[in-house]
Amino acid sequence: MRTLLCAGLVVASLAGLRFDPSGKLSLFLPVIALAIIARLTGWRLTVVCVGLLWAGLAVLGLTGHITFADASITGFVAALIALLAGRSNRPLLGIYGLHQPTENEVLRALLAATPVVLLDQQGRIKRASPASLDIFRLAEEQLLGLPFSELVPGFDHRLHASVDAGTDLIKPAGNNWLAMRPDLSHIPVELWLDHTPDGPLIRLVDLTPRQTADEQARELHSQLNKVWRLNSLGEMAATLAHELNQPLGAAAAYLHAAQEDMKTAGPLGESALRTTELAKAQMLRGGQIIRRMRELLTMEMRTLSKEQLSVVVDDVLPILTLTGQDRNIRIETDISMPDLVRMDSIQIQQALVNLVRNAVEASPNGSRVLVTGHAVSDHTFEVAVEDSGIGIPSDQIDRVFQPMMSTKSGGMGLGLSVTRTIVESHGGNLRVGASRWGGARFSFTLAIANQDEQE
Numbered sequence: 001m002r003t004l005l006c007a008g009l010v011v012a013s014l015a016g017l018r019f020d021p022s023g024k025l026s027l028f029l030p031v032i033a034l035a036i037i038a039r040l041t042g043w044r045l046t047v048v049c050v051g052l053l054w055a056g057l058a059v060l061g062l063t064g065h066i067t068f069a070d071a072s073i074t075g076f077v078a079a080l081i082a083l084l085a086g087r088s089n090r091p092l093l094g095i096y097g098l099h100q101p102t103e104n105e106v107l108r109a110l111l112a113a114t115p116v117v118l119l120d121q122q123g124r125i126k127r128a129s130p131a132s133l134d135i136f137r138l139a140e141e142q143l144l145g146l147p148f149s150e151l152v153p154g155f156d157h158r159l160h161a162s163v164d165a166g167t168d169l170i171k172p173a174g175n176n177w178l179a180m181r182p183d184l185s186h187i188p189v190e191l192w193l194d195h196t197p198d199g200p201l202i203r204l205v206d207l208t209p210r211q212t213a214d215e216q217a218r219e220l221h222s223q224l225n226k227v228w229r230l231n232s233l234g235e236m237a238a239t240l241a242h243e244l245n246q247p248l249g250a251a252a253a254y255l256h257a258a259q260e261d262m263k264t265a266g267p268l269g270e271s272a273l274r275t276t277e278l279a280k281a282q283m284l285r286g287g288q289i290i291r292r293m294r295e296l297l298t299m300e301m302r303t304l305s306k307e308q309l310s311v312v313v314d315d316v317l318p319i320l321t322l323t324g325q326d327r328n329i330r331i332e333t334d335i336s337m338p339d340l341v342r343m344d345s346i347q348i349q350q351a352l353v354n355l356v357r358n359a360v361e362a363s364p365n366g367s368r369v370l371v372t373g374h375a376v377s378d379h380t381f382e383v384a385v386e387d388s389g390i391g392i393p394s395d396q397i398d399r400v401f402q403p404m405m406s407t408k409s410g411g412m413g414l415g416l417s418v419t420r421t422i423v424e425s426h427g428g429n430l431r432v433g434a435s436r437w438g439g440a441r442f443s444f445t446l447a448i449a450n451q452d453e454q455e
Helices: 002-019 029-040 043-062 068-089 100-113 130-136 208-263 266-298 309-325 345-362 415-425
Strands: 116-119 125-128 177-180 186-196 199-206 305-308 330-335 340-343 368-375 380-386 431-434 440-447
Touching: 100 130, 116 130, 130 177, 130 199, 186 208, 208 266, 305 309, 305 345, 309 330, 309 340, 309 345, 309 368, 340 345, 340 440, 345 368, 345 380, 345 415, 345 440
Parallel strands: 330 368
Antiparallel strands: 116 125, 116 199, 177 186, 186 199, 305 340, 368 380, 380 440, 431 440
16 A cells, blocks of 8 residues: 555656646656655655656656756756655664664663773772672762772782783683672672773673572482482381381390299299280380381371370380480470370370480470470360470471481481471371570470260
């Protein structure tokens, strides 16, 4: 449509020459037409219209409607006016193929987003981009005139930014250059040098995101190693759970046989009989623990039974007492009634043994560890183990339950992780806080069972 309109405009101007060849005003019609076309269209259509006009002027000259002199002058003036009108309508293209104003805006945006500083011959800052102000956390009026060596210690203008220095990465004396801030904090940066007619231009690259990514990669690698170790540990635990049942069962059978022999010894064998009975009970309990841990590893579904917490604690109390006997640490219990809860007694006993052992190891000699239990609501019963040690450092609280993480030398970092798994399998949460003596207090909740509730 635009092409037809422009062609019509040229034809109309030629028609004016055709029907009024002697009128001087009609000679300006092609000039005006091409000026309008050049202002409204692109250069390609303007060139086409110039060619169409010259062809029309040649035809009018050959047919004698106008003189060749008028045709030549009119065509030349029209083409010149079209060229001038077209250049004033379209901005010049820059070196990047963009119109000059657009190119200037692009370069200005790039400069604002790039941390660069321009130095004078003495190494002082002459100009600074907005991005460089963000790195140093200084206003422009504070930054200008400062020696660059004050902001980046170790930078020597005569050595690193001299005329003889190559335009490349400036190597630091240590690992990285450090950009100093007013609060005396610093960030690692790279420095790149370019030479300009106004002085050395230093481009800064903030290495903080790169180092953060490296730290995250190392942390991920560490976590993957932990997962691999946990998987290996799970396979080993499953193998042990399977293989240890047979020797434990055989040992229990031998103890039973020994008890039968002791019964024939009369009063002389009664003491040994009681001792072997205790040993057999603990061996059978060990087999139950292995079976329960195997169920925990295989995530098998099981039914929780109604148990009295005080009875469960009393059953395992001899083991808890032996834990603190060597260091004269008393194990005390305070279980409020009623204490009927839903649990797997073997697993809860294992959780209590883990928590009490940790409490004993954290407490000083001659102190005490307290195991408490009380209802905190109509449906929840809380069990807690408190010690009188130094407590858990605040920076370790979030990590203390992670597998393979231990605050003890030689610890495997599995006790609290396994305990948390046991508690969560009962629908509770294992928490840590401060005890009444300033040590650590580990607590978890169990569901209260009603007396008339069906199993």
